[in-house]
Amino acid sequence: MNFLKSEKNREYLWQVLFTLSIIAFFTFILRNTQSALDKQGIASGFSFLSQEAGFEIGESIIDFFSDDTYQLALLSGFLNTVKVAFIGNILALALGFIVGVTSLSDNYLVAKLSKFYVESIRNIPLILQLFFWYSIFTEVFPSVRSALNPIGGVYLSNRGLYLVSFSDHWFFNILPLIGILSVVAFFFFKKRSIKSLERTGVARKIFLPTLLFFILVSFALWLVAGLPRELSWPTLAGFNFEGGVHLSPEFSSLLIGLVLYTSAFNAEIVRAGILSVDHGQWEAASSLGLNKNQTLSLIVIPQALRVAIPPLISQVLNLTKNSSLAVAIGYPDFVSVANTSLNITGQAVELVLLIMLVYLSISLSTSLVMNIYNRSVTLKER
């Protein structure tokens, strides 16, 4: 058997055997599934998606009624996932950043409190925390009529969270648009700054012009709009509040749980990032006459972020994946809606695959975008 003595041939043989066993395994599974489905009389395929769903969805960004299709139901669930993941990630990153920095504070109480926060949150399962927050809303908070009002414009009750918001004026509706424009402006200013750095050796300011841009544009439009000032306050009307923004108890508890849980991990990452910056950097900065806060914000944090960004990306993805625990407290996210559809139609294979596909594409596209960003901030080294 000289054939088998060659390393290359051995590798070929291994791979052929491996491929064959994988094929055999999947054929086995597919055949069994086919016959089981035939027996139950379930037609495989995605044609059920265009049938009438027949169930309601608790909250939805798009209009959804029970006579709409499964397709629309799933889309509505998906948008709910995106909503909680988007808001949750912004808050979790911000909170994680704050806690991470304060855990290194020279104030003993502040540092200990941050560490206590991180340790207690990290070591308790997320689903337990979600149950806990949900029960706070449904069992501890009072009814709408006697809603708690800790600060002006915020009402807490067993119907959820009511917040004061801008009124429905066109100026307030286009504010997010100005925000997006400012982000574009930020990149423009950044490019200009880099160019100027290359030409003259002096970097031009980036944040200040961006901020000015945002303020000036908003102010100009505000003037044009005729100085709208009215806010929409939640006011008690019968058994419910009217006006303001309403967050359901399901959404609120999911958001609170996800933000607190993920922020503890983010805080550890930020902290580790700051600690990873060489001690010599602190010494060099203070020898240049920078004080502690300047050193932190100008020297240490920019370097720490470079270390922290890859693990932060995976936390962003973790929050997004963990938002699927919504199903446990009844927030209609994608998994929740898919689960309901599954129970009604019995299209188990299709729906579970759909869930996986959706999360996989979110994960892959997020890591793609973040990797591009990551590459742009990595230290230029030779």
Next chain:
Amino acid sequence: MNQVIEIKNLSKWFDDFQVLKDINLNVKKGEKIVICGPSGSGKSTLIRCVNRLEVHQEGSVRVNGIELTDNVEVIESTRKVVGMVFQHFNLFPHLTILENLTLAPMWAKKLNKNEALEIANKYLDIVQIADQAHKYPGQLSGGQKQRVAIARSLCLKPEIMLFDEPTSALDPEMVKEVLDVMTKLAEEGMTMICVTHEMGFAKQVADRMVFMDEGKIVEESSPEEFFNNPKSERTKKFLNQILH
């Protein structure tokens, strides 16, 4: 003829870059060869082709008359007759010195533990580290580590020893102890190929000098001729740089 290593028309590429260009070299039993040359000239790659740590693309390498192909059995049996000593020692840090030495005899040669221990102790004595047998590599000095590494290769009772810049990573005061061991090995008649810049050692031990540059063998001659009357300009320049 008694050629233990026959290298014929050997060429090797890393991607597009040709590291070895048509190398021919024969080594007789008991012969000591010293290979030198500027960095990046392909000397390490050449000796790593002899125990097939590197795979060549053209030409042939024969060890004891058997050509090295991708035949796994040939490769494994060749590695048991060709010992190698690395620049960075590459001792296994999670094993004691004694375990480092007995590993290959026990697993590659399937000796039992007592036989392996006997061999290991013998070679530890020869390199004069018997008292360190139960320490870990991290607790030894560079020179001691390299002597252990030599002993580790010898435990397989190889017929040929390859040395890949064995003293380059050492502090100056430790070079001698390693060279002493190598000289002793040479005196006992071991076939050796050494890549080294230790010219004193070369003069004392080498039967033949090989000078390489840009992937080619530029000059091949006896040590007297090599040091006193180098033929090529590049050799003269190299010797000038290294000796002064």
Next chain:
Amino acid sequence: MFKSKALRTWCHKNLFNSKMNSFLSVVIVVILFKFLSYFYAWFVTNAVWIGDAAACREASGACVVFIKEKYNFILFGFYPRAEIYRPILCIVLLLSLVIYSSYEKNWKKCTLILWALLFLVSTILMGGGIFSLPIVESDQWGGLPLTLILSVVGIFVSYPLGIVLALGRRSKMPIIRIFSTCYIELIRGVPMISLLFMSSVMFPLFLPEGVVIDKIIRAQIAIIMFVCAYMAEVVRGGLQAIPRGQYEAAEALGLNYFQTMRLVILPQALKVVIPPTVNTVIGMFKDTSLVIIIALFDLMSTMKTALKDPEWLGFNVEGYIFIALIYFMFCFSMGKYSRTLEKKFNRKGTLT
């Protein structure tokens, strides 16, 4: 003001070294005081430590009686009351073995044999059927023992699988490399509950007609499938930390691939990544709580069931704090252990 000078300097240095810090310190002390006095009132002054459900409903504080009444069910589920010493014994054995194994000097083969023994003994103890132990069917297993079984079996199967996957991802053979990479990335890209759904609704379809696998085993398979992908990435990190020279030296000594991996590379690589491995274990221990979604009676699930008892409605906070403490104790001690090891390894520099 202060009694000792040392205390005064300590306070000055750590609490009042700047205007901002003084302000923060005062605010925190006030908030902490308010919170603690509130908590004290809830947990001690207004709490019901002795009494019944009616007394609890009237009191404004914590209902400790609820936990006293229900802890047996929360911890051991539907396991027959008369036999409850059996899961307790299993847990005690498990914890002692965990503590024994945590010492570096016990990292050797005979510890593995002890673990194998533990599996055998626990299976007999939990299931019964021999040595005149009454049989307890696996659907009566629940609570903490189930959580621990899912975690411990999960670790022992997914760890070697993770190693195999990590080696596969670094293999020279393209098909094996691509398969391992795809599997790892696929699993890491989806949430754990999608795998649990798969185990509960899809696995039964995969099997030939008439073959039924227990629900616990299906969930266990899902957990293993999930965790081994994360383990693989941890192990891969360790493999990348081993210098090329180690592979070359092993090869030059005539060792084959399997010998090189088993004797030289893996012992070093796995040791480097013990801290992240422990973190993965903690994550998995927490994740076992998700099996509640497919209606398995783990610790979380028995808790939820206890909360639904009509006689004891409305004591969610007490219940959640109780099991939060259990989870916390397990996870915190593992985390502490992992940090201790990390510090030890860092101090030593090299591994021996």
